[in-house]
Amino acid sequence: MGQVVVLGLISGGIYALFALGVVMVHRGTGVLTFANGEVGTAGLFLAALLVDGWEIPLPFMDNPTLPALPWPVGALAAVLFAAGLGCLFELLVVRRMGVSDPVAVAVATVGLALFLLAGEFQLFGESPKELAAPVDGTVEIAGVLVTPTQIAGLVLAIALGFGLQAVLRRTDFGLGILAAAQDPSAVRLVGVPLSRISLTVWGAGAALAAIASLLVEPTVGVFGPGYASELYVVGLAAAVVGGLNSLPGAVVGGVTLGIAESAATRYLSGIGLSGLRYVVVLVVLLAVLIGRQTIPDLLKRLDEQTGRPAEARA
Amino acid sequence: MSRPKVPGVLVALVLAAVLPWSLGAAVLSDKNALLCSAACATAIAAISLNMLMGYAGQISLGQFAFVGVGAFTTGVVTSVDQLRLPWVVGLAAAAVVGAAIAFLVGLPALRLRGLYLAVVTVSVAYVGWQSVFRVEWIGGGSAGKVTPRPYIGDSPISSDTGFLTIAAVLLVLVWQVDVNLTRSRLGRAFQAIRADDQVAASFGIDVVRYKLLAFTISGAIAGIAGSIIGTAFGTVTAGTFDYARSLLLVVIVVIGGLGSRWGVVTAAIFATLLPDLLVALFGAGIRGLDLVINAALLMYTLAQHPGGFAGAVEEAREKRKRRKGGEPPLPPTRPNLPALTRPVGMPPVPKLRARTAVLKATDVSVRFGGLQAVDSASLHVDRGTIVGLMGPNGAGKTTMFNAITGALTPDTGRIELLGVDVSHLPTHRRTALGMSRTFQLIGLAKNQSVYENLLIAQHLAAPYGVLSALTMVGPSRFYERDVRTRADEVLAGLGFGRYRDAQVGRLSHGQQRIVEIGCALVTSPELVMLDEPSAGMSPAAAEDLAATLRDVRDRLGRTVLLIEHNVPLVLDVADELYVMDAGKVIADGEPVEVVGRPEVVTAYLGVAPQKQEVNA
């Protein structure tokens, strides 16, 4: 039981970090992005190149080789690179789509995901790449060996989930981001540039995905094209489970899915089904989405039958 | 329009069957034939996704999961160490199982919209790829699933050229099914749902049923695509149907142009052949770049040409046409409505004596959260009259309409239509009884032509089954002739002949209103409910509208319930007037007299705040 919880918390923290990025973008623009997993992977590739000592391929001259850089520098570069990708996508694609249907923007993010995935295959091939953990050593908690990066992932997820909102409330622009989800047109009418909010949240969402990818990668130690996308899909679901607009909700959603996954792995591994993670995601997602719509209906019908006025409940 | 299309299909079928054989190995090597089979399968998969996203407007980011279901089903059914059944059975099973799984995925989709559906379908893609397809007896484990080629007599079709014939014939058949679908009530129902659920229901379309049908038919077609892929390659693994494939399919459909059959098929074939084309042109180092190009194309398409390749071609063609012929003259705003009979496909409207109630709404109340939108309101509409419903913004008029049509369920109250208690019937059942409505914001499928909209509006007048729709044999032919004749009549009556194929969204607001009224009348319902028909019309057009409404009452003998802000218009045409304010009916009776009542004046113009008290 303790093991299930610890393992669940560890993976849940990573899902939560991805989910926070999803919520940021949705809060600021009303759109879901399907690309940030691959944005995270792209960040990992950059970090790995820098940490290994990158031989920069340049045409018509000798390839200069960068000295091997320490992990934090590589990680910082990865996060900045990811943020840049997010901003670039906002500027070049989202902005040009004008006032558009959120589903169309979601489809455009599909294009970005595939673009990055195919680009990674093209540049790095299928063989797995290594990126060592920044800190060695493990701690044993409830019989589970836990690494410092894993703890960092969970702590960061919780801190960001519950702290980010407070931080945003302190600045005028952050307040504008929080208000944008509630009423985008009114945000413009008080003079906050909606386009800058959009740029910021696309950058922030991508950066969060890179952070999540960097913190989860040492658990296995190798990665390849598509690596973070396979985790990001759980983060997407976690954001939906958490209500899509709430940063703490994203953390709760991530941890819920993490624990559900580790419980399923522990107790259902006998049935011989691989990829239990995604089965759990689908089941929880459907239960939450359908339940959220059906339960209020049921309550209303119950009220009608017992003759209680609807307000009495509230 | 009723020109039989079969010869075209036959020619295509013969070509598909003969061409691969006759080209010979010099032109069509076995390797290229295999590639062409894959292109056919991708094209079929693209048709299946286009059906969901392009026609019915339901996003699916996991379509390749259904393709995988088809491939492995055929494998299980035909594999030598499993069921060992003939390939044709495997193909059929792929369609059936694909349809069944898609039906199951469609069930939650009934309640989910847009982005939520996208997340669910992504999860479905992952469950297929990572979980279900890795089950040993389904996906064959790491070795993969071996699917034998079909047999003719005792010998298998082992050559890739031979199998390409089958793939190409299937593509032609699926293409034709898709053609039939778009020409039938099925395709039109999908288009209406894509425009708006509520609008679709008002035309009598059972939204739940047709959404599920869209998923089911699309799943069956995706299953067929999978069956071809599995058989063509002989061995497939779970990895063949990974998430990236689903994404690529979305890319193909959007680049080709959502809703355009030839657009998506062209894009699918292009995308499948592109990798080898690039290699042939630039050498092996370039392999893999096709995906990068396609993905970049998608983002470019969405940012610059949302209509895709097909949309861009259409635009260019229209621009040329406009340069050549100029705009057609404006249609008249005073349509000459033809006397329409009730379609044979619909139940006859019960014979009522004049001045008996067509509509009786009693004590209807609707509450939205803390707002009492309609507060125990009652309406009584007599046969052969025009009844006006007036009131300031937010008075609850449109909510009352929605309660009458069944677009929302009132908290209390009883609705009686033509003597039948319809309080608990869904919208499409009420429509079938003889009711139609228009919407405050135009309720039409805006990216469809005027003619298509007139056909959509006759959904209930063409009651034939799914099979008849997809094959275009049997009752569908008869009913399609009937609804098309009727649409032509109304088109002529409206004076919209030259705008027959114009996209409704490109017409002016006033013109759209007239088309909408035409749609409301085309099935000759007893009660026509119009929500602010004069909104956005010029004063002259509004005068013509008054004459049109009188025509509906006097020449067509129908009953009209009218929400209208244009006071002179209401006073001009209405036999009786109801006024609502803050959810309540505050007055009803003879229009001119009602409008003069102090409470109506107050409701309509508001009261000046009592200055004395304010300043005191």
Next chain:
Amino acid sequence: MSQPLLQVEDITAGFGATTVLHGVSFTVPAGGIAGVFGLNGAGKSVTMKTLAGILPARSGRILLNGDDITKLSPEKRVARGMGHVPQGRQVFPQLTVEENLRLGAYTLRRRDKGRYAASLDSVYDRFPVLRQRRSQMAGTMSGGQQASLSVGRALINEPSLILIDEPSAGLSPVAQLELNEVLETVAETGVTMVLVEQNVAFGLSLVDTAHLMQTGVVVHSAPVAELDESTLATHLGIGKVLQAATGRALADRQSVPPQRSSSRAGRAS
């Protein structure tokens, strides 16, 4: 008055294939309170959207303080002194009253952060209820209080022009009365206002000049004192039957000006 604060010159605008405004023109002098009236569909709210910059003008010019702002984004217009009390009030329900006000002062705080505290104080002085409820979530307040907040949120940015869109819509008679009081308070500050109203009687009680719209054009502009009931009825297109009622509202209004202007002058001194 040398130059009008707001000049609207022959604006056309619309959505897609539809043109809603067919050349709207009017001017508002500094310190003036202009009302734009018309029935549903006359183009009032489209006029408002075009003035705000949410909907682009297809032709024509809009001048604020003599500067052409026709091509500016809504945010830039706010930075240049345009304030908004949007339709339905549009306060941010999940932010507190004070956060709403802080967001309202977004461009002021960027221009001159030091002025914010004083500006906040003056809004609180004008609307004591907002000070009382400064940490309450805006969404939990009554309609009338939200109206005060919406007006306060516009005022705090020290605008030279406030656009008020259908303020009375959806408010109960009591809340309308409350709102009327609020707007009277704003009028006392001397800020220029443009008010769009379907509730003609309500609007007439506040403005000094009326611009009457019908099918996308301003068909008549006149000081309220010079309006008579038949002009009003004719130009609003509401027919003879409602004339009497409009006349009554007008008579009420025309009996008021001396009283109000004196009260205005009195409080200003």
